[in-house]
Amino acid sequence: MSDFPLYIHACGSHSAMGKEVDEIHQVLSGNKAPSMHKETGWLNNGKATVVGKALGELPLVPEHLAHWDTRNNQLVLSALQQIEPQINAAKEKYGSDRIAVIVGTSTSGISDGEVALKEKMEQGAFPAGYSYKQQELGNPADFIAQYLDINGPTYAISTACSSSGRVFLSAKRLLKAGFVDAVIVGGTDSLCRLxxxxxxxxxxxxxxxxxxxxxxxKGINIGEASAYMLLSAEQKDSDDPIALLGAGDSSDAHHISAPHPEGKGAIEAMNKALTDAGLEPKDIGYINAHGTATPLNDAMESKAVHAVFGHSVPVSSTKPFTGHTLGAAGIIEASICWHILKYNLPLPKQINDGQQDDALADIQLVVDQPLRKKAVISNSFAFGGNNISLIFGCI
Structure with a gap:
């Protein structure tokens, strides 16, 4: 077992699955459809495409923080406010300068920038209140620190689709070095035309x-999502504490956008996560695959999973529930793993057309089965071969 687990004290999220615990569980069980819809208006060619939307009313950004007001930051608040009581308790215990904020994103406030640019082109001026700072990649992290009055290390990670997976590795380093006592980790990406x-x-x-x-x-569906967790190295009072047991990363730099065809970096990341957790492949009860549904990713990932785990561990991609949420993919899928562990949910079935590609390496896709071992791994693989694998479990 890992000699330095990071305990998850709270988790909040909002995606195409919804934001309430019950509705998320209904979607994961297959009893409720996620808000994945075919829409027009997003693509320049005028065609319709499927997007995953975080539906429902979003919280308003407080007036004194109006210069942070973007849809992306409203989506931040929708997940963050779910764990605000636990964050406030941590502030009382440790002090605001001993809490870090690490956020993964790839879009930040770009969607608001697109609206502002359209208005400038049509009317000759940007709308009142618009600032380019709203779409800087560090904007969500700075907004959270301002909103919560946090004075510890605050920064964003933007490594495409591994962004909010890598926040866990950064949090572990800060906590292990003793720089902070708790870390707010998460990520938010909102839909945008770019x-x-x-x-x-x-x-x-x-x-x-x-x-x-x-x-x-044929490829991915893009979604939007937001999820945040509060981590520390201190075990919480619980019969079933859930923790990050291990993390492994790699950067094979095979190609700017295509994955290494043999899964070299993916294999390295998964093996490093197992080593970091002090576990063996037989100890893992479920693999939440990156599973983008592109021809290249699924071929690569099935080879990598088979190389490390063979056919013995159940695998599914949960992107049909959320869409590919890009910079938020790592954290929203980590939150799914948290729900599975905390509430002892059945494993999410592999949603597709009912077929498994015989040309892919032999892996065991989830059909109907419970979680039989209290450790799960979640993969996020990004452009440039930037890979992260995370192992969560009950201690």
Whole structure:
């Protein structure tokens, strides 16, 4: 077992699965459809595409923080406010200068920038209150620190789709070094035309519902999400404390956008996470796959999973529930793992067209089964071969 687990004291999220615990569980069990919809208006070519939306009313940014007012930061608040009582308790215990904020994002406030640019082009001036600072990548982290009056280390990580997975590794380093006593980790990405059209130009976007590990898969559906956790090295009072047991990263730099075809970096990240956790492949009860439903990713990841785990560990991609939430993918899928462990949920079924690609390496996709071992691994693989694998478990 890891000699330095990080205990998860609280978790809040908002995605296409919803934000209430019950509705998230209903989606994960297959009893409720997530808010994945085919919409027009996002792509420059005028075609419709499937997006995952965080529906429902979002909290308002307080008036004294009006210069931080973006949809992205409203989505930050929607998840963050769910764990605010635990954060306030940590402030009382440790002091605000002993708490860090680490956020993963790839879009920040770009969607508001797109609206502002459109208004400037049509009316000759940016709208009142708009500032370029709203779309800087560090904006969500700085906003959280201002909102919560946190004075510890505050920064953002932007490594594309591994961004909010890497926050855990950074948190572990800060806590292990004794720089802080608690860390708020998380990530938020909101839908914007830039990323949707970018992935469409790479021919990685599916205009139908994504089909991970199916022979008929055509690409990703993009979603938006926000999730935050409070971590510390101090065990909480609980019969079933849930912790980050291990983390492993790699950067194989195979290609700017395509993964290494043999999964070199993915294998390295998973093996490093197992070593960091002091576990063996047989100790893992579930793999939350990166599972984007692109031809290249699923081929690479199935090879990597088979190389490390063989056919013995159940695997599924939960992106049909959330869409690929890019910079927020790591944390929203970490939150799914947290829900599975905390509430002893059945493993999320692999949602696709009911087919498994025979050309892929042999892996065991989830059908109907419970979690039989109290440790799970979650993978996030990004552009440039920037990979992160996280192991969560009950101690």
């Amino acid at each position: 990323t949707l059209n970018g992935f469409n130009s790479l021919e990685a976007l599916s205009n139908e519902y994504c089909l991970p590990f199916s022979p008929n898969r």
